[in-house]
Amino acid sequence: MNLTVKSRRLGTGTGVISLVGEVDVYSVPQAKQAMYELVDAGAHQLLIDLTATDYLDSTAMGALVGVMKKVAESGGWVRLVGPSPRIRRLFEITRLDRILPIFDSEEAALGDLSGKEGRA
């Protein structure tokens, strides 16, 4: 496997998924499983940490759109953190950066939530 998925909770309704390595048609089921496990456990605000993501393809983008639509049903969101310029460009080409906002750091992505929920 070329992908390691780490997940953690930040307060009540927020979770972080870190995708370390390559997310492609082969490894994307692993990432989807981790994201939906967090959502099912009540995290409807998801940070996707891409700081250590080396490669990301359209199936991974599709999975992110899918989970974004799922959490949006309950007022949640998905935000991306720290992608490389190359990966950021792929989100810009596909215009997904309009619905999956990109931030440089976890703190910036959490914005006003960081003081309200408390950090784990």
Add this chain to the structure above:
Amino acid sequence: MKGDTKVELKIPSLPEFVAVARLAVAAIASRMDFPYDAVDDIKVAVGEACTNAIEHTAYSAPPGDEIIISCYLEQDALVIEVNDEGPGFDPQLCTEPDVLSEGGLGLILIQALMDEVELTSLAGQGTRVRMTKRLRPAPLTPAR
């Protein structure tokens, strides 16, 4: 390594082999002296074309059927063809996905990252994506 050489790679039509194809073609592009960013564009485009090929054949071909990746190393370009043995489709019927689509993004990426893209698909005869990335000459250094 340049000079109208052809390199052909056959992979089983299975997700775990997409990385093999994209890394092999990226290695060819590196040897042709493409700059790093262009090698990365080629890697993504080949990955997307192979992923599409797997999706085309998922319900029609026996598991493990082949995808053929042909690389033509020309003097000033790398031409890559990805051929599958799926059922084929009418490219005219393809519509551009909206921003909330979970699929259909691969072709958008291929078209954005490569210099020329040609999609050929015929019912019963599979699909071929032909992609070209041109080698651009290094910028001239001003004379002193």
